[in-house]
Amino acid sequence: MTEQAKPQDAVRKQILSDPNAVLEDRDIMRALIAADGEAKGENVIDLRSIALERLEARLDRLEDTHRHVVAAAYDNLASTNQIHRAVLAILEPPNFAGFLQLLETELASILHVASAKLCMESPAVEAGLTPDLEKEFGTGVAFFAPGEVQAYITRGRRMNVRPVTLRQIQFPDPRIFDFRGPIPQSEAMLKLDLGKGNLPAMLVLGSEVTDQFTPQKGADLLVFFAGAFERVLRRWLS
Secondary structure, eight states: OHHHHHHHHHHHHHHHHOHHHHHTOHHHHHHHHHHHHHHHOTTOOOHHHHHHHHHHHHHHHHHHHHHHHHHHHHHHHHHHHHHHHHHHHHHOOSSHHHHHHHHHTTHHHHTTOSEEEEEEEOHHHHTTOHHHHHHHHOTTEEEEOTTHHHHHHHTTOOOOOOSEEEEEOSSOOTTTOOTTSOOOOEEEEEEEOOOTTSOOEEEEEEESSTTTSOTTSOOHHHHHHHHHHHHHHHHHHO
8 A cells, every 4th residue: 555655645745846837737737627527427517617628728819829929020020131131232332333233133132032123114115225225224124115114013004003012923024024033923013203304113023932922911111122222223313
């Protein structure tokens, strides 16, 4: 009898020394409640166990919400850091040539997108002088005829154009996207106001991820970046 009592005494001693360890262990509490319910029989309803189950379900939901909020906060912080790095990058070049080179090489990787293309309207497109412009501005810039920027963003519909438009790509435009790599699945269009006397432009960011740019997502950081980008571009074009 003494040998059989030793394990029980050890458990009893451990519980008395640290009862919180038992109370905080869900599996132990479920086992104790189940044992208590069996002792009372099927004809007895224990409202405490029902309340405890509901509280546990509510706690699980709160924990899931907490994890989602924390994950969203980290994602937002990472996105903010990306935008900050991108703004510093466009401010860095000492001349317009350096700015154009940034568009060709580093801007897309800084923003963690597949491509970044500056699209500018120019009457030279209708005059057939696009090759000369492309040679001067490089592969980071595409040229559209007057009115085509808004038509591209709205897909030809009559509607107000927001500073940033997010959507999935139906038919990738070869003027904007390079088909030698993965085909982009979503895009962010940042409309740019280049000031009085200049035609509008847009910066198009393309992503291989279908849901990276969708209308349901917030665009506050991209709106901020568009404002910084257009101010830098105005300075070089003035």
